[in-house]
Amino acid sequence: NAGVTQTPKFQVLKTGQSMTLQCAQDMNHNSMYWYRQDPGMGLRLIYYSASEGTTDKGEVPNGYNVSRLNKREFSLRLESAAPSQTSVYFCASSLGDRDYEQYFGPGTRLTVT
Amino acid sequence: GQQLNQSPQSMFIQEGEDVSMNCTSSSIFNTWLWYKQEPGEGPVLLIALYKAGELTSNGRLTAQFGITRKDSFLNISASIPSDVGIYFCAGPPSGTYKYIFGTGTRLKVLA
Numbered sequence: 001n002a003g004v005t006q007t008p009k010f011q012v013l014k015t016g017q018s019m020t021l022q023c024a025q026d027m028n029h030n031s032m033y034w035y036r037q038d039p040g041m042g043l044r045l046i047y048y049s050a051s052e053g054t055t056d057k058g059e060v061p062n063g064y065n066v067s068r069l070n071k072r073e074f075s076l077r078l079e080s081a082a083p084s085q086t087s088v089y090f091c092a093s094s095l096g097d098r099d100y101e102q103y104f105g106p107g108t109r110l111t112v113t
Numbered sequence: 114g115q116q117l118n119q120s121p122q123s124m125f126i127q128e129g130e131d132v133s134m135n136c137t138s139s140s141i142f143n144t145w146l147w148y149k150q151e152p153g154e155g156p157v158l159l160i161a162l163y164k165a166g167e168l169t170s171n172g173r174l175t176a177q178f179g180i181t182r183k184d185s186f187l188n189i190s191a192s193i194p195s196d197v198g199i200y201f202c203a204g205p206p207s208g209t210y211k212y213i214f215g216t217g218t219r220l221k222v223l224a
Contacts, residue, residue, distance in 0.1 A: 004155075033212070042117070042201055042214030043156070058211060090155050097210050100144045104155030 002026055004105035006091050012111045013081040021076040021108050023091030031097045032074035034066060036087040043090060049074055050097035081112045117202055117215035125221045132189040134218040136202030144204045145185040147176050151198045160187070192222050
């Protein structure tokens with residue numbers, strides 16, 4: 001039982017490049033989330049998926065898109081990376097969107113030069 | 114946007130000491146959660162609180178849901194070196210189910 005897994009662990013992009021961050025959970029959770037964490041700050045919600053087939057914007061959605069591929073997988077895409085998107089990205093899941101106990105992956109450290 | 118303010122921002126304590134930290138908001142919360150994040154890792158859930166006034170323990174950790182519903186407190190008793198990390202409060206403000214996270218309290222334990 002791996003919990004929440006994220007790939008890649010590290011990534012360096014040039015400004016304007018695109019990439020997709022992958023997240024999968026094996027806990028049969030319905031809801032999944034993407035956060036970013038900047039140095040010295042808490043986590044901020046980018047997008048979330050309350051259930052398979054639905055997605056919604058969080059606090060900082062600009063510059064990102066998401067896909068809930070199936071119940072297990074939730075990907076985050078940067079279409080044209082900018083230096084302001086340099087951050088650590090965390091994926092999380094919970095049983096449901098009214099179940100506030102979230103379980104986090106290990107993070108993807110992204111640098112945009 | 115809404116904010117959760119945590120204090121202190123950082124603490125250096127001796128092993129064996131007790132630790133207290135708190136989290137305050139201008140909004141009412143129906144649920145408070147406390148997470149710990151170690152370097153290079155994602156946050157790990159420590160304690161969840163669901164009712165005003167609730168006091169819940171998890172080993173040496175005790176958390177309380179403030180009666181005003183605008184604050185929460187976390188205490189760690191008899192700290193040990195592995196308590197090092199950043200402690201975050203989090204939760205959905207009343208009327209929404211979108212999480213917000215506090216600014217974090219960074220704890221360092223001196224052996």
